[in-house]
Amino acid sequence: MKPLTEKELRKLSVILETEVDGLRRLCDNDLINIPNSRNLLIKSDFEANLSNDRLTRGSIVHALMNEYDASRSKIEAVIYGKTLNKKEICKICGEDMSRYKYHKFNGVCDNCIAKSIKL
Ligand SMILES: [Zn+2]
Numbered sequence: 001m002k003p004l005t006e007k008e009l010r011k012l013s014v015i016l017e018t019e020v021d022g023l024r025r026l027c028d029n030d031l032i033n034i035p036n037s038r039n040l041l042i043k044s045d046f047e048a049n050l051s052n053d054r055l056t057r058g059s060i061v062h063a064l065m066n067e068y069d070a071s072r073s074k075i076e077a078v079i080y081g082k083t084l085n086k087k088e089i090c091k092i093c094g095e096d097m098s099r100y101k102y103h104k105f106n107g108v109c110d111n112c113i114a115k116s117i118k119l
Contacts, residue, residue, distance in 0.1 A: 002034075003027065004027055008041055015041070041068075042079065049063075061079070087099070088101075090108060092112040093112055095111065
């Protein structure tokens with residue numbers, strides 16, 4: 001994950017009503033969650049431009065794809081609040097598991113598979 005740029009830090013400081021220098025120190029010490037920060041910027045940029053009648057949603061999404069070097073599906077997931085890695089639930093114990101594992105292991109989580117192993 002590439003670090004936040006100066007431009008991103010400045011925008012984030014406005015959104016969070018905090019000092020850029022303070023944010024930069026948090027970043028330098030790895031105390032900022034960069035993906036979440038970038039998602040916040042994407043949402044904020046989207047909403048800020050939505051009120052501009054000359055822009056369509058599609059054109060804003062395209063601009064965001066360029067600005068954040070992200071795919072359309074990623075941008076849409078962020079602005080429309082869809083989760084990219086949708087969770088599934090284990091058929092046996094009800095724990096969360098990734099969709100990938102759910103389909104690969106017939107809806108049974110690691111723990112439940114482990115319990116079925118006879119040693
Ligand atoms: Zn389970």
